[in-house]
Amino acid sequence: MSTESVLVLNATGKVGRQVCRALCEAGFAVHGTTRSANSHLPALGVNPVVCNYTQRADLDRALAQTGARKMFVITDFFGAAKKSAALELAQGQIAIDAAKAAGVDHLIFMSVADLEMFDEHVTHLHAKVALEKYLRASSVPFSILRPCAFFENLDDPANWNPLKKGVVKFLSLKPCKFCATYDIGRAAAIQLKNPAQWLGKTLDVIGWEGDLTQVAAALQKVSGMPVKAKLAMPIFLRRLFLKDIHHMFLYYEEQKGPRGTPEAFKQILPDALSAEGWFRFHGRYANGEPIAPTV
């Protein structure tokens, strides 16, 4: 078992907390950044580091305090960057510059599958395209994980889509590729443990493919009750109010990509979660009730 230290940025987010969990399970000493002095991180076995992950001085202090020379870097257009690609780019550059100054020996950057393939309307990916380039030119030893749509979007109360009994909602009914944020963490552990294989490389994180009817069938199997598949909003409203995301879905719906496959990802992580596996793993509806019937 490795006891090497990893600093996970934005550790209380949907991705961060599952990445922390997977890295702890893989035997790393995990330090997670949060702006809060009272986070749930210690309960996960994570050392909380009070740090705003978008501030250079905070990151310098976090790297010095923890001694971590491995880093999992997230940037966030919608949250921390407040829908500004320029701000997200600056925040990502700050993290890469801090890693360089501290002598980080492996930085994993969480990007997005096929990000250079979307049309110009998909503004929330513009900074990540530039950040991949910045990282490649930085001389910081790196690898890149490129996840597709998260299963977690199926239970996302913050974005008006809480998972409820008997129904599953998403922004498209058509076939889509999904991954669990936990599998982003498990892939990160694989890369950190095998730097000779992974430094300088990119991996698409794609666990499963199916349409919303198949997602509903998976929830039905786990819950033991009938489940309907429904659009989270009509497509004309998606086009009107979520233009950026709408154009991302058009790329998926026209079957252009993401080009990676679950089969390819399973060469690296053979037990990557399927929809059924993710509902079992997730375990609960948004109101806290268990999904699987208790005996």
Ligand SMILES: NC(=O)c1ccc[n+]([C@@H]2O[C@H](COP(=O)([O-])OP(=O)(O)OC[C@H]3O[C@@H](n4cnc5c(N)ncnc54)[C@H](OP(=O)(O)O)[C@@H]3O)[C@@H](O)[C@H]2O)c1
């Ligand atoms: N949804 C998908 O299907 C999908 C697919 C691929 C990639 N992604 C990428 O995933 C990333 C989002 O990650 P996530 O879902 O894990 O994020 P998240 O859950 O929205 O992150 C929430 C955390 O962000 C921190 N935060 C919020 N506002 C902040 C601010 N102003 N300054 C600093 N920290 C702030 C808070 O941490 P504290 O309060 O503890 O500091 C909060 O717990 C995006 O880059 C997106 O492109 C998403």
